Amino acid sequence: MSTTPDLSVEFAGIPLRNPVLTASGTFGYGVELEPFLDLRRLGGFVAKSLTLEPRHGNPPPRIAETPAGMLNAISLENVGVEAFIEEKLPAVPDGVPVIASVFGTEIELYAEVCKRLTGVPKVAGLEINASCPHVKAGGIEFGQSPDALGRLVRACRQATTLPLVVKLSPNVTSIAEMARVCEGEGASGIAAINTVQALEVDVETRRPMLSNGLGGLSGPAIRPVALRMVWQCAQAVSIPICGVGGISTGEDAVAFLLCGATAIQVGTASYLNPAAAGEVADGIAAYCERHGVASVRELIGALEHS
Amino acid sequence: MSDAVTPAAPQRCVLRVRSNEPERGCIRLVLEAPDSWPAAAPGQFVMIHLSGTGVARHDPLLPRPMAAFRLTGEGSTEPDGTRCLEVLYKVVGRGTALLAECQPGDSLALVGPLGVPFPMPQPGEEAVLVGGGTGIASLFELARTLRDAGAPLRVLLGARSQDDLMALADFEALGVPLELATDDGSAGHHGLVTAPLEPWLGAGSPLRIYACGPTPMMVAVAELAEKAGHPCHLSLENRMACGFGICLGCAVRSRGDALHLVCRDGPVFDAKELDLGALP
Numbered sequence: 317m318s319t320t321p322d323l324s325v326e327f328a329g330i331p332l333r334n335p336v337l338t339a340s341g342t343f344g345y346g347v348e349l350e351p352f353l354d355l356r357r358l359g360g361f362v363a364k365s366l367t368l369e370p371r372h373g374n375p376p377p378r379i380a381e382t383p384a385g386m387l388n389a390i391s392l393e394n395v396g397v398e399a400f401i402e403e404k405l406p407a408v409p410d411g412v413p414v415i416a417s418v419f420g421t422e423i424e425l426y427a428e429v430c431k432r433l434t435g436v437p438k439v440a441g442l443e444i445n446a447s448c449p450h451v452k453a454g455g456i457e458f459g460q461s462p463d464a465l466g467r468l469v470r471a472c473r474q475a476t477t478l479p480l481v482v483k484l485s486p487n488v489t490s491i492a493e494m495a496r497v498c499e500g501e502g503a504s505g506i507a508a509i510n511t512v513q514a515l516e517v518d519v520e521t522r523r524p525m526l527s528n529g530l531g532g533l534s535g536p537a538i539r540p541v542a543l544r545m546v547w548q549c550a551q552a553v554s555i556p557i558c559g560v561g562g563i564s565t566g567e568d569a570v571a572f573l574l575c576g577a578t579a580i581q582v583g584t585a586s587y588l589n590p591a592a593a594g595e596v597a598d599g600i601a602a603y604c605e606r607h608g609v610a611s612v613r614e615l616i617g618a619l620e621h622s
Numbered sequence: 623m624s625d626a627v628t629p630a631a632p633q634r635c636v637l638r639v640r641s642n643e644p645e646r647g648c649i650r651l652v653l654e655a656p657d658s659w660p661a662a663a664p665g666q667f668v669m670i671h672l673s674g675t676g677v678a679r680h681d682p683l684l685p686r687p688m689a690a691f692r693l694t695g696e697g698s699t700e701p702d703g704t705r706c707l708e709v710l711y712k713v714v715g716r717g718t719a720l721l722a723e724c725q726p727g728d729s730l731a732l733v734g735p736l737g738v739p740f741p742m743p744q745p746g747e748e749a750v751l752v753g754g755g756t757g758i759a760s761l762f763e764l765a766r767t768l769r770d771a772g773a774p775l776r777v778l779l780g781a782r783s784q785d786d787l788m789a790l791a792d793f794e795a796l797g798v799p800l801e802l803a804t805d806d807g808s809a810g811h812h813g814l815v816t817a818p819l820e821p822w823l824g825a826g827s828p829l830r831i832y833a834c835g836p837t838p839m840m841v842a843v844a845e846l847a848e849k850a851g852h853p854c855h856l857s858l859e860n861r862m863a864c865g866f867g868i869c870l871g872c873a874v875r876s877r878g879d880a881l882h883l884v885c886r887d888g889p890v891f892d893a894k895e896l897d898l899g900a901l902p
């Protein structure tokens with residue numbers, strides 16, 4: 317006898333129909349994937365990171381394939397917060413929680429965008445993308461300095477009443493320390509991880525594969541790294557964690573839940589299969605049925621180890 | 623003939639390989655297309671991923687963009703009438719080398735049809751189609767559509783040598799005016815496609831130029847067309863990750879310094895919109 321498992325979770329104060337969100341920058345502004353996927357099959361989605369003003373990214377080539385992964389250097393390209401609110405959000409179907417992702421080159425710019433998004437219908441929460449180079453600090457990512465990260469989270473926390481998720485950069489020595497800083501400054505949750513800084517070279521031309529030189533690695537290649545970091549964050553803080561990195565199946569997602577994640581995000585997998593996030597949700601349900609798990613919440617942090 | 627065909631909504635579908643045989647200049651991949659699989663408009667493409675069997679395949683990770691060469695079976699050219707999508711490709715790297723290993727009965731995951739199709743010529747204009755390398759595949763449906771509509775057209779195909787001229791038999795079977803150019807002179811004009819093109823452009827009658835092929839060829843064609851005052855459409859073959867506008871990986875620069883996505887705003891562009899010097 318099997319009953320339909322309960323997939324609902326609450327992440328950072330946001331009730332989700334299931335733990336599956338989509339990762340920022342891999343799902344456009346939501347509606348691009350509508351021909352392939354009913355958004356109501358997902359817990360919600362995280363939109364492309366927004367800056368105060370619209371921005372162009374890097375010149376091509378911006379992407380390169382690597383073993384079981386890809387590198388990207390799109391940089392800051394986005395429509396800007398106003399166009400997102402005026403043009404993109406209205407097209408999102410009702411009942412789908414939208415988490416808006418925020419970034420900027422200065423703390424004040426992040427805070428401005430947070431303010432602008434607060435109170436906007438359909439926006440259920442904010443995700444702070446801390447992987448942006450901090451111009452005043454010579455280009456080091458906010459998420460790479462505990463001090464800069466702390467000041468960033470404090471300013472954003474003061475700028476909004478919405479649930480505030482901080483998305484951590486994996487390009488650090490101790491992700492646990494960064495998670496603790498966020499918890500200390502009042503963040504409602506953690507998302508981990510953003511792309512892993514990497515380099516690929518074309519030996520024929522002796523040049524980097526990307527115009528930008530360095531890029532961010534994503535896809536199945538980074539999944540064990542992301543899993544390790546989620547597990548370390550879960551050991552360090554009591555705010556909920558959203559696992560991101562290389563997830564393309566229900567089993568991948570379950571691994572993150574077992575390591576302590578409350579929700580997960582599907583990223584690069586949507587490029588190869590625009591229905592991937594829906595299939596991950598179905599895969600989690602199938603896992604629960606197979607293992608007699610009545611509620612997906614039983615899986616959170618249930619990793620057995622000695 | 624002035625309206626562009628309205629493209630069908632794209633789908634994701636697993637298609638069975640009927641055959642995957644080498645022929646002159648390319649490999650012809652024939653995929654069985656269910657009735658629900660939408661027909662592509664001329665110039666549209668599909669993303670092909672090497673995992674249709676349900677077994678996750680992470681390497682190569684990304685799908686590859688390929689022109690929807692043609693759909694057979696609807697107008698029924700296939701003997702048993704099965705609806706088939708044909709794709710013609712050259713092996714240039716790992717992805718296409720692995721695609722070449724596919725056997726009849728294997729499955730491939732496809733997303734498509736994608737992209738903005740070629741605009742049709744205005745009444746009174748003659749269409750001139752210039753194809754080179756793998757770009758030849760992107761022009762066949764346009765040639766067929768124009769021929770079926772009785773619209774005037776000429777086709778000019780270029781390749782390194784006679785043995786590299788893909789789809790030659792298909793274009794010959796259309797019975798449209800056809801010129802060839804090869805780098806080594808083994809077929810048609812000896813040299814670049816621009817040599818036979820130039821005198822046509824100056825002949826005085828209104829033309830609309832369509833080009834797809836290596837970047838230097840397209841740039842040369844676009845420059846000649848602009849000098850002669852003829853509208854010119856280029857179909858770009860950039861690297862892509864998603865093919866439907868969400869990764870922002872396929873951007874090209876426009877003359878106004880804006881960025882266009884090749885997969886969503888193209889792959890067909892008015893040559894005047896593009897910064898030709900910045901094409902990859």
Ligand SMILES: Cc1cc2nc3c(=O)[nH]c(=O)nc-3n(C[C@H](O)[C@H](O)[C@H](O)COP(=O)(O)OP(=O)(O)OC[C@H]3O[C@@H](n4cnc5c(N)ncnc54)[C@H](O)[C@@H]3O)c2cc1C
Binds near residue numbers: 687690
């Ligand atoms: C809209 C569109 C339609 C296309 N239609 C066809 C088609 O009908 N038939 C066909 O054979 N090919 C077509 N292509 C090109 C095809 O997508 C590439 O040849 C293929 O992705 C190469 O994959 P690979 O893994 O074999 O090569 P890789 O290992 O990725 O690369 C091998 C070499 O090819 C070069 N290369 C890779 N991708 C491209 C590219 N997109 N354009 C130019 N050079 C590239 C690389 O720089 C490298 O030198 C099309 C591309 C686009 C965007």
Ligand SMILES: Cc1cc2nc3c(=O)[nH]c(=O)nc-3n(C[C@H](O)[C@H](O)[C@H](O)COP(=O)(O)O)c2cc1C
Binds near residue numbers: 390445534560
């Ligand atoms: C092309 C591309 C663009 C991305 N853009 C953003 C972005 O704007 N903001 C952000 O926080 N993360 C961005 N990411 C990172 C993803 O959200 C995700 O953290 C990362 O890709 C790891 O997950 P994955 O392996 O499932 O893709 C981007 C990733 C890719 C591949």
Ligand code: FES
Binds near residue numbers: 863871872883
């Ligand atoms: S290929 Fe992803 S946006 Fe064009």
